[in-house]
Amino acid sequence: MKKIPLFFILWVGASGCIWDNEETLFPGPDVCDTLDVSYAMDVVPIMANNCYTCHSNANAPEFAFGITLEDYTDVKASSSAIIGAIRHSDGFPAMPRGADPLDTCSISRIEAWVSAGSPDN
Amino acid sequence: MKTRNLLILLQLGMAVSQSGVYGQDLGAFLEDQVGETTDYTFATFKTTRILNGHSVELDHEGQMDVRISHRFGTINSGAYEFFGLDQAHIHLSFEYGLKDWMMVGMGRGTFEKTVDGFTKIKLLRQSKGIRNMPVSVSWMSGMYVNGLHWSDPERENRFIYRFSFAHQLMIARKFNERFSLQLTPSYLHQNLVETPGDPNDLFSMGAGSRIKLSKRVSFNAEYYYILNRDHQNFTTGIYNPLSLGIDIETGGHVFQIIMTNSVGMAENAFLGHTTGRWLDGDIHIGFNISRVFQLKK
Numbered sequence: 001m002k003k004i005p006l007f008f009i010l011w012v013g014a015s016g017c018i019w020d021n022e023e024t025l026f027p028g029p030d031v032c033d034t035l036d037v038s039y040a041m042d043v044v045p046i047m048a049n050n051c052y053t054c055h056s057n058a059n060a061p062e063f064a065f066g067i068t069l070e071d072y073t074d075v076k077a078s079s080s081a082i083i084g085a086i087r088h089s090d091g092f093p094a095m096p097r098g099a100d101p102l103d104t105c106s107i108s109r110i111e112a113w114v115s116a117g118s119p120d121n
Numbered sequence: 122m123k124t125r126n127l128l129i130l131l132q133l134g135m136a137v138s139q140s141g142v143y144g145q146d147l148g149a150f151l152e153d154q155v156g157e158t159t160d161y162t163f164a165t166f167k168t169t170r171i172l173n174g175h176s177v178e179l180d181h182e183g184q185m186d187v188r189i190s191h192r193f194g195t196i197n198s199g200a201y202e203f204f205g206l207d208q209a210h211i212h213l214s215f216e217y218g219l220k221d222w223m224m225v226g227m228g229r230g231t232f233e234k235t236v237d238g239f240t241k242i243k244l245l246r247q248s249k250g251i252r253n254m255p256v257s258v259s260w261m262s263g264m265y266v267n268g269l270h271w272s273d274p275e276r277e278n279r280f281i282y283r284f285s286f287a288h289q290l291m292i293a294r295k296f297n298e299r300f301s302l303q304l305t306p307s308y309l310h311q312n313l314v315e316t317p318g319d320p321n322d323l324f325s326m327g328a329g330s331r332i333k334l335s336k337r338v339s340f341n342a343e344y345y346y347i348l349n350r351d352h353q354n355f356t357t358g359i360y361n362p363l364s365l366g367i368d369i370e371t372g373g374h375v376f377q378i379i380m381t382n383s384v385g386m387a388e389n390a391f392l393g394h395t396t397g398r399w400l401d402g403d404i405h406i407g408f409n410i411s412r413v414f415q416l417k418k
Contacts, residue, residue: 016264016281016284016286016312017286017310017312018281018282018312018313019312019321019322020282020312020313020314020321021313021314021315021316021317021319021321022313022314022315022316023315023316023317024317025276025313026273026276
């Protein structure tokens with residue numbers, strides 16, 4: 001009978017333990033990952049969603065003065081102009097034309113890719 | 122007992138008066154008379170804490186220990202902060218000896234506005250004689266409740282997230298009147314940590330010692346080596362707590378002056394959240410005052 005309180009204390013002690021962390025329980029807003037940005041995995045999807053309407057190989061002659069951004073070499077060659085355009089910098093046409101600017105994270109990732117030397121990765 | 126001592130003294134007097142026993146060894150004579158006894162070791166440490174952490178000592182039955190502790194800011198905060206004295210953290214606790222072998226305590230500290238409670242029991246007493254025991258051993262289990270407002274009151278904050286638990290085994294030996302040493306294997310569990318990389322369970326090995334300098338003054342040192350500490354895994358780097366201090370006993374009071382790299386005074390704080398480094402000058406000056414009242418004879 002005297003052992004019951006001891007078991008009760010042990011039970012309360014054991015059941016009071018949980019193994020949790022705040023980051024998993026309460027994930028905050030997505031963090032913008034600008035480390036090791038990949039051309040194929042990160043840059044191309046951003047381009048496809050926002051630029052190919054005008055700058056694809058098929059559409060560029062009609063809508064974008066022939067400036068294509070579908071191939072790696074074209075993107076790399078225009079990289080500084082792309083940065084100026086998506087940041088709406090002075091002296092560059094603001095892109096995407098007729099649409100909202102790219103979100104900050106997409107701009108940061110393209111900038112990070114260009115800063116890394118525009119690798120074909 | 123008094124009668125027995127009187128008899129021994131009488132016999133001793135008679136023995137000394139007989140010329141035949143002048144050459145006899147007094148210790149052997151007394152042992153012949155009394156027989157072998159068990160001598161328990163007392164005052165391995167002067168109080169229930171070495172500096173931050175528990176010592177092997179317990180309050181005796183009926184004793185209430187009122188403890189007030191302060192840790193100031195870091196010395197390297199400069200003259201503007203009066204070398205840390207402008208920033209004080211406190212811990213206030215009431216502790217009571219239920220039995221000679223069992224005590225309990227409750228406290229409240231500034232660090233994370235924590236309310237804490239603990240139970241400590243004595244398992245073995247260092248002794249020699251009939252019963253020979255090389256060490257004293259005690260066990261402490263504590264519970265700590267974070268009292269801070271939730272950083273985001275809108276999310277689903279469960280009360281159980283506030284809890285931490287610590288368990289410590291204190292193994293101590295008083296080698297002689299001047300030197301005591303304690304080893305303290307410790308376990309700290311925190312229900313909620315910041316990121317998946319922060320371990321909920323921390324294991325550490327503590328070591329503490331007391332070197333008696335005079336009848337009322339001793340030098341104490343205490344260090345905990347956290348076994349699974351890995352800076353890469355912590356949101357904030359944590360370091361091993363190292364504390365140095367002086368015990369001053371003034372009859373009923375024990376006053377400890379401390380230098381430590383931990384601002385927290387309860388186990389959840391100094392084992393899990395010591396963020397200061399001695400080498401960087403993150404040293405907190407502090408003190409513990411212990412006042413013992415005998416509530417029950």
